Amino acid sequence: MKLRFKIWRQENSSAQGELKSYDVDGISEDMSFLEALDHLNEELVRKDEPVIAFEHDCREGICGQCGVFINGRAHGPHDHMTTCQVHMRSFKDGDTITVEPFRAESFPVIKDLVVDRSAFDRIIEQGAYISAKTGTAPEANAIPISKEIADEAMDMAACIGCGACVATCKNASAALFTSAKINHLNKLPQGKSEAHHRVLNMTQQMEIEGFGSCTFTGACEVECPAGISLKSIAEMNARYMKAKIFG
Ligand code: FES
Incomplete structure (x- = not known):
């Protein structure tokens, strides 16, 4: 395949950035999107031009490092997928x-x-996190947890912190990310003793960092590679109210 990439180039955080065009030949439809960027970078090295900086680690949808906007969508053209999971057969x-x-x-x-x-x-x-006394690992069955609660907590733990929820939200809200992290631990018996402290402090930090408010547009749940839904935010809000009243 022969493709034209228009890629954002910016030297550092204070420099002005711009989109630069690169015509690239020899792209296989079996390449992942990151491999296509590698292919382009190899050409730039051959031409003695500065390579394109992009993040990656696992390249299998686990670490959350590879987030970019592709044709106006966080992580590219598919729902619930990281950039490294996108293949070039998604393009013509x-x-x-x-x-x-x-x-x-x-x-x-x-x-x-x-x-x-x-x-x-x-x-x-x-x-x-949970605060726990150090020592040997506790007996695994010492605190029974129902299958339903374990499954719900596991669904929240699936958040990989990629930031697609923020990037795709018109308010740049981090509510989906923060709610997943809060609900994961607040659902479990081990997280209960610090539950109010957790929801109040984490939501406060979210505001200090300058993330916007959630207006339930739902864009985040479409792009979230872990499929975390808006219900997670509603649950966080309920926990926040409870913590405010009883915390
Ligand atoms: S490189 Fe780890 S999720 Fe994409």
Whole structure:
């Protein structure tokens, strides 16, 4: 396949960025999207031009590092998929593909397609953990958890923190991410003792970081690779009210 990539180039967070066009030949439809970017970078190396900076780690939908906007959608043309899971057969020979970094004030561009998502880390630091005494691992069946609760907590734990929810939201809201992290632990008996503290502190940090408010447009649940639904945000809001009243 022969494709034209229009890719956002930006030297650093304070430089002005722009879209630059690259005509690339020899793309196989079996390549992943990141392999196509590798292919382009190899050509740039051969021409002694600066390579395109983009993030990746696992390349199998687990780590959440590879988020970019492809033709105006977070993680590309498919629902519930990371960028590394997109294959070039999703495009046609001769297509023009526009690739941009995730756009949100709380995710400043570091270079080209790489954004700083450390705002998520700071939200995590405010309560996405349980405080436990050190020592040997407790007996696995010491605290029975029903299958239903275990499944629900596991669904929330599936959030990979990729940031697509923020990037696709017109308000740049981090409510889907934050709610998944809160609900995951607040559902479980091990997370109950710090439940109120967790929801109040993590939502407060979300606001400090400058993320917008959720207006339930639902764009986030379409792009979320883990399929986390808007119900998670409704649940977080209910937990927040309870914590405000009883916390
Ligand atoms: S590189 Fe890990 S999710 Fe895409």
